[in-house]
Amino acid sequence: MLLSNTMNRTVLRISSKIVSATFMTFCLASQVNAQSVSFEGERIEMTVPYKEGGGTDTWARFFGPYMTQSLPGEPVVVIKNVPGGGSTKGANQFARRANDNGLDILASSASTHYTYLLGDRRVQYDYKDWSAVLATPTGGVVYISANEGINNAEEFVNNLDKLEFKYASQGATSIDLVPLLALDLLGADVQAVFGMKGRGAGRLAFERGEVNLDSQTTSAYLKKVVPLVEEGKAVPLFSFGVIDAQGKLQRDPNFPDIPHFGEVYQMAKGDEATSQGFNVWKSFFVAGFVAQKVFLLPKSTPEDIKLAWRDAMNKLVEVPDFKTRADEVLGNYKQLTGVEADQAMDSILSLDEESKKWIAKWLKDKYNTVL
Structure with missing residues (x-):
């Protein structure tokens, strides 16, 4: 696919720092038993910093049931729309209030990226404080x-x-x-x-x-x-x-x-x-579009919980009907998990100064x- 080739060559260049961090993650994964994590009986709150009915809301609500199906313990996923300030209101609220126990996740999108990258005075969040678990390119x-x-x-x-x-x-x-x-x-x-x-x-x-x-x-x-x-x-x-x-x-x-x-x-x-x-x-x-939408956890989330989320996202995209329904609802774009989700975050943060x-x-x- 065109977009996939771009990820590999043009846009998402893997720096030596990313390679090193990826190696560390794999080493850690061998030591941490992510399967010991369970969200059974829990409620995942997904903050969507946009009003109902838009592209990000559509995307988030599409993924919600698949997250329930794929996360250990099959927790309920609840969408919390917090529109305002070009998405800064909801993102700021998530940065202030989100717990790092795996039960809070942010649905970020290009508007959230741009206000951060451009130094908008309303921004009180920092992408460096968050970890990606899945990213979706779009057009x-x-x-x-x-x-x-x-x-x-x-x-x-x-x-x-x-x-x-x-x-x-x-x-x-x-x-x-x-x-x-x-x-x-x-x-x-x-x-x-x-x-x-x-x-x-x-x-x-x-x-x-x-x-x-x-x-x-x-x-x-x-x-x-x-x-x-x-x-x-x-x-x-x-x-x-x-x-x-x-x-x-x-x-x-x-x-x-x-x-x-x-x-x-x-x-x-x-x-x-x-x-x-x-x-x-x-x-x-x-x-804003190669990694247009990203699910984010607080970076302080314990590694076993992060790995449980990342494993769940890998399983999610392999659910038998996922690809067919995703093509119909989201468009024919490859979902990025694991290392590719990390690379997607790198593409957001690498906008040139000129x-x-x-x-x-x-x-x-x-x-x-x-x-």
């Missing part, structure tokens, strides 16, 4: 209201000088950074309406006709937006794509008939390789957002 699609009379990406590009758009957003430093920057690079006239408590809220604003442009990650798009397309209410414009083994943007295998952003950028502006803005966009796409500086200036100039 996304930008789509327009059928009422605008646009039928495809080419018509969209050809009519950019005649169209005005409204986009309901969580905030410029949230996951919406990727679609908002993409649209700005294309030259689209977009008014961002901030204050949404999740992408699900943005989609509902789109359905009510309050905005005419929206984007959703793959899981929410497949479940919530495809029906709108089939009903003739929405028109897909472009996907964000995936990265191949050579670091090039390619079509998302989940949306082979939808052009990726690079194709649409070439329609509008020409060769993307010469554009600093496009390259910055790609850096944030990698940081991209951070460029985006900080763009945010200030475009949205008067000072980090």
Whole structure:
């Protein structure tokens, strides 16, 4: 798969530190009996720092029953939605209150990553204090209201000088950074309406006709937006794509008939390789989508409990019906466990400083957002 090759070669480069840490983990695993851990009769509380109905909520609720099935003792998994602050409210709460006994887990997503990486003043959490047990790559699609009379990406590009758009957003430093920057690079006239408590809220604003442009990650798009397309209410414009083994943007295998952003950028502006803005966009796409959603435990969680969780996630992805249902609900992306989950965390934390500086200036100039 394209995305899998990227993990191995382009995006998730394993440093000597990661190799060393992995070796230590394997040594420790031989000494610790993770099978002695049981959550029988317990309740796992999963904090989802987003409103119900969005991509992260859909993802978390999909995994909940499989976690119950795979964790030792088959504990009940309860979803706790804590939206607000571009996901910082829930993440901050988890950082303050989460117990390290294996009964508290965070469902993190790109908005949570970005606000941390960009030094958002609302952030009171540190990814270095957390350990990943499973990560899910994803993609996304930008789509327009059928009422605008646009039928495809080419018509969209050809009519950019005649169209005005409204986009309901969580905030410029949230996951919406990727679609908002993409649209700005294309030259689209977009008014961002901030204050949404999740992408699900943005989609509902789109359905009510309050905005005419929206984007959703793959899981929410497949479940919530495809029906709108089939009903003739929405028109897909472009996907964000995936990265191949050579670091090039390619079509998302989940949306082979939808052009990726690079194709649409070439329609509008020409060769993307010469554009600093496009390259910055790609850096944030990698940081936010290659490991777009991650389940996290406090790093202080005892090793036997961490290993019980990691073993359970390895078993989870091997459950007979998991792959089929995951492809239908989340999209055709490989779930990352064990060492690959560690590498996914490394990709989040390795965003280059040049991209951070460029985006900080763009945010200030475009949205008067000072980090």
